[in-house]
Amino acid sequence: MLRNLFSITYRFASSDSPRKVVVCANGTIAAWHPPQHFPYEHTKPIDLGSLTKKDQSSRLSAAAKASSIPREPVNAELKDIFYTSKHEWYSRTREERLRNVAAPIPRRK
Amino acid sequence: MLSSRCASLLLSSSQSILRRSIQSASVGTSSEAQVIDTEQVQKEVFKSISDEVNEEKRQRLFAVVYVNGRQWKVSDGDLINMEGNLPLNVGDEIKLEKVLMVGGTNFSLFGRPLLDASAVTVDAVVVEKKTTNPELHYVHLNHHQTKFLNWKSDEATVLRIKSVTAKQIEQ
Numbered sequence: 001m002l003r004n005l006f007s008i009t010y011r012f013a014s015s016d017s018p019r020k021v022v023v024c025a026n027g028t029i030a031a032w033h034p035p036q037h038f039p040y041e042h043t044k045p046i047d048l049g050s051l052t053k054k055d056q057s058s059r060l061s062a063a064a065k066a067s068s069i070p071r072e073p074v075n076a077e078l079k080d081i082f083y084t085s086k087h088e089w090y091s092r093t094r095e096e097r098l099r100n101v102a103a104p105i106p107r108r109k
Numbered sequence: 110m111l112s113s114r115c116a117s118l119l120l121s122s123s124q125s126i127l128r129r130s131i132q133s134a135s136v137g138t139s140s141e142a143q144v145i146d147t148e149q150v151q152k153e154v155f156k157s158i159s160d161e162v163n164e165e166k167r168q169r170l171f172a173v174v175y176v177n178g179r180q181w182k183v184s185d186g187d188l189i190n191m192e193g194n195l196p197l198n199v200g201d202e203i204k205l206e207k208v209l210m211v212g213g214t215n216f217s218l219f220g221r222p223l224l225d226a227s228a229v230t231v232d233a234v235v236v237e238k239k240t241t242n243p244e245l246h247y248v249h250l251n252h253h254q255t256k257f258l259n260w261k262s263d264e265a266t267v268l269r270i271k272s273v274t275a276k277q278i279e280q
Contacts, residue, residue: 020150020153020154022150022151022154022155024151024155026225027220027221028218028219028220028221028224028225029218029219029221030151030154030155030158030216030217030218030219031154031216031217031218031219032153032154032157032158032215032216033215033216033217034215035214035215094247095245095247098245098247098258102243102245102260103243103260
């Protein structure tokens, strides 16, 4: 981290860039980084029609995967939909039973 | 035998000569190096930062503070949840003094390791002291007839960050 900062300091301190990093007398590192303007002639228009088509044809989201199954999904399908291990979807019987008889939330005086 | 010994001696002497030449070259280049434009750039940067900070327009800074054993990146209006029963009361106004970094839209200040306490001010107020939801802590040792069951509930203190200011920045 500090080594990178020093190298950035060396590179920016002597250049004509508006962004500069300096080290002060008391050891503080001060950085001046105004946001850089992106020139208009370097831009290109965006095709909005293709974006909407892409959004409509997307089948990779979890909701789309879940809605394509006509019944409630089983653990194997849930594992594939949410990219988790199978143990995530097992019921924890001991924890659930103990939670029923759990102590109430303690009240502060 | 003699020829091999002479060859090894020659190799070692040539290596030492090479090392000396490399060292002399590096020493020459490093001694010839000069630092340029440092003071001017420092003054420019600090003038820009002071103008930015002292400007009348509404600005929002962020700070990285160290409190209760961990670092937080905070800004105006943030809520941070600190664990443990801290000796604070609801409504207390406190000042977080271990500020590691302060930044804004155009500038950043990094402390080594901390920034000056008089330059940067992070004010906070205690808004809540609560108890967290009980969590199950279950220990079962196989073949040892040992089972522990504990419901653990910790205390927490919630702070509201009131303001992050960096008014008196000096070089």
